[in-house]
Amino acid sequence: MSARLANHTPGRKIFSSRLAALVVWTITIIWTVPTLGLLVTSFKTDKDILGQPWWSSLLHPHFTLENYAKVFLGNDTQSLNSGVLPYFINSIVITLPATIFPIVIATMAAYALAWIRFRGSEFLFFSIFALQVVPLQMSLVPLLLLFTGGAHIGSVTIFPALGIAGDFAGIWLPHTMFALPLAIYLLHNFIASLPRDLMEAAHVDGANHFKVFRMIVLPLAIPGIAALSIFQFLWVWNDLLIALTFASGTEEVAPINSKLASLVGQYGSGYTQLSAGAFITIAVPLIVFFSLQRYFVRGLLAGSVKS
Amino acid sequence: MSDFITTTIPKFTSVFSAIFVFFAVLAILFAIAGRVNGKKARPIALTLFLGPALILLLAGLIIPAVRTIAFSFMNPDSNGWVGLANYTWMLHDPNVKVIMINTTLWIIVVPLFTAALALLLAVMLDRIKHESIPKSLLFMPMAISFVGASIIFKFVYEYRREGEVQIGLLSAIVEFFGSTPQNWMLSKPLNTFLLMIIYIWTQMGFGMVILSAAIKAVPADIVEASALDGAGGWRLFRNITFPMVKSTFIVVLATGVVGALKVFDIVRTMTGGNFGTNVLANEMYSQVFVQFNQGKGSALAVVLFLLVTPILVYNIRTLRKERTIS
Numbered sequence: 001m002s003a004r005l006a007n008h009t010p011g012r013k014i015f016s017s018r019l020a021a022l023v024v025w026t027i028t029i030i031w032t033v034p035t036l037g038l039l040v041t042s043f044k045t046d047k048d049i050l051g052q053p054w055w056s057s058l059l060h061p062h063f064t065l066e067n068y069a070k071v072f073l074g075n076d077t078q079s080l081n082s083g084v085l086p087y088f089i090n091s092i093v094i095t096l097p098a099t100i101f102p103i104v105i106a107t108m109a110a111y112a113l114a115w116i117r118f119r120g121s122e123f124l125f126f127s128i129f130a131l132q133v134v135p136l137q138m139s140l141v142p143l144l145l146l147f148t149g150g151a152h153i154g155s156v157t158i159f160p161a162l163g164i165a166g167d168f169a170g171i172w173l174p175h176t177m178f179a180l181p182l183a184i185y186l187l188h189n190f191i192a193s194l195p196r197d198l199m200e201a202a203h204v205d206g207a208n209h210f211k212v213f214r215m216i217v218l219p220l221a222i223p224g225i226a227a228l229s230i231f232q233f234l235w236v237w238n239d240l241l242i243a244l245t246f247a248s249g250t251e252e253v254a255p256i257n258s259k260l261a262s263l264v265g266q267y268g269s270g271y272t273q274l275s276a277g278a279f280i281t282i283a284v285p286l287i288v289f290f291s292l293q294r295y296f297v298r299g300l301l302a303g304s305v306k307s
Numbered sequence: 308m309s310d311f312i313t314t315t316i317p318k319f320t321s322v323f324s325a326i327f328v329f330f331a332v333l334a335i336l337f338a339i340a341g342r343v344n345g346k347k348a349r350p351i352a353l354t355l356f357l358g359p360a361l362i363l364l365l366a367g368l369i370i371p372a373v374r375t376i377a378f379s380f381m382n383p384d385s386n387g388w389v390g391l392a393n394y395t396w397m398l399h400d401p402n403v404k405v406i407m408i409n410t411t412l413w414i415i416v417v418p419l420f421t422a423a424l425a426l427l428l429a430v431m432l433d434r435i436k437h438e439s440i441p442k443s444l445l446f447m448p449m450a451i452s453f454v455g456a457s458i459i460f461k462f463v464y465e466y467r468r469e470g471e472v473q474i475g476l477l478s479a480i481v482e483f484f485g486s487t488p489q490n491w492m493l494s495k496p497l498n499t500f501l502l503m504i505i506y507i508w509t510q511m512g513f514g515m516v517i518l519s520a521a522i523k524a525v526p527a528d529i530v531e532a533s534a535l536d537g538a539g540g541w542r543l544f545r546n547i548t549f550p551m552v553k554s555t556f557i558v559v560l561a562t563g564v565v566g567a568l569k570v571f572d573i574v575r576t577m578t579g580g581n582f583g584t585n586v587l588a589n590e591m592y593s594q595v596f597v598q599f600n601q602g603k604g605s606a607l608a609v610v611l612f613l614l615v616t617p618i619l620v621y622n623i624r625t626l627r628k629e630r631t632i633s
Contacts, residue, residue, distance in 0.1 A: 021434075024431045024432060025441060027445070031508065031511075032444050034459045035448070035459055038459045049474070050474065053473065053475075055476075055479075092322075093319065096326065097322060100326060104330075105363065106360065108356045109357050112353055113357070118353055128364065132619065133612075133615065133616045133620060134368055135608070135611055137569075137607075137611055138371065138375045138611075139367060139372060140595070140608075142370065142371035142375055143371050168318075168321055168322070177367025210341040213356070238453070240454055241571055241592070245596070257454050260455070261572070261576050264461065264576050281452065282450070282452065286447070288450065296450070297516060
């Protein structure tokens, strides 16, 4: 469409297209260079990183996978005792359930709010919708106290300590909780717009809500679910605040993003390997980005309110 | 290595068993509840579909938010009331003053700069061939975590003592133009702006993409008609294009304000809030988890909540009018 307009409406030429191309490509290069710098740095030897800037290394290429080997497997005892591989695994272990659980629970709730008639459903939907304004920071402390100490009224224990603080479940759960308002809201929009005739026909044929949900709603809601899953996946993978609060920072549960944050303060050889560690961390979302770009954009746009 | 295997296998076992149990429980409940007919069928379906979400929202958001408000009027250990002390502390503490100034700078500079650059690029992109390549590259940083972005810029802002080879891009450029590089992260107030650049770098693509979509949605005949009337260039942009994308532009601004208010990862990773760069969300975290003062931390969280709410309400309302996920 833009090509057609460019050819036939000279008035749309706010800037001549050559100037536009110049501006766009200049900014694009500026925008891309920092990432390129990290990538090049990560393939340099320890000595080289400190000895010459990365752009001169491009002229005298001498690249190595040393940093990646060290960072991944951790045979360098000085700074990274165990390597980042366990943390990388933790990130996967955290991200999968923390994406699947909220999306499934939200899809169910969205269906109930959209297609099961009951009194107060609109009020309930609006209340959930409004919860989006509560920042994470409002929940952190009380939720952590709930995990470690349970809930009490006076001296009466109404809920025992969950004992999941510092456990994977203790990270899945907050992610699931915090994802719900936005996920329910967006999926509700999606599911409520499915054709009414289809639902009614299914009910006339004797299908109950469970069957309608599985046979009609789930398959038709896949595009919405996919977009939201990508957003949630990236949100969890890139999260720092929840990881710092609910994972103890140890090799057992902490994700790679929080490990990386803790490495930043270290200089010397740890510093040279930081580049490789960082690239390993951002590689996963970048792969998601370049392979699922269309869904990715859709998911991000849909989820923009959260960020 | 064998150590690694013995610790990794249980992790994956726990993931897959958790997912398996989750779906198994759902399947069993669905199968049982699906057999109920008659009057009870609907309430049971409703409970099953809606119950889990409501319990999680209650336990994870509503009750904690109320407790945080209560904590903000209590002492560091949350076992005695202190009235408004945690709020009056904010008014008088010199460190908080710096935090508030920085946070104010963030919410002014970041949204304006992000939105203006995004609009410029969206307009320009509409004018060039092969727009998808630069668009992808400009949008790419959105996939990178703030921590990852901070490390990328740690290398850009790297400073070596005078006489040594400058390996950071910024120092090298400054040197190239004949000036003396400095230890960027220590130079107030420049360091705060350098941190803002990291945020703008990651978030600009979002504004660009939605503004680009909005510009493409401006009806072609309106543009053509005004072009025939002799409008061109800047006038066309000011009179036709901009008014039609104005609400999207404001959404981009508002999103920037909320993001800048909550900025935490960048400041924590780059400076830890030191050297005069501290901001609200980082101070909230340090009060609770470094100073162990739940009272002050909660009060800061409440302030954040109060600042974010009106903007988000506006944003959500506008977005709700404009688009649904499709």
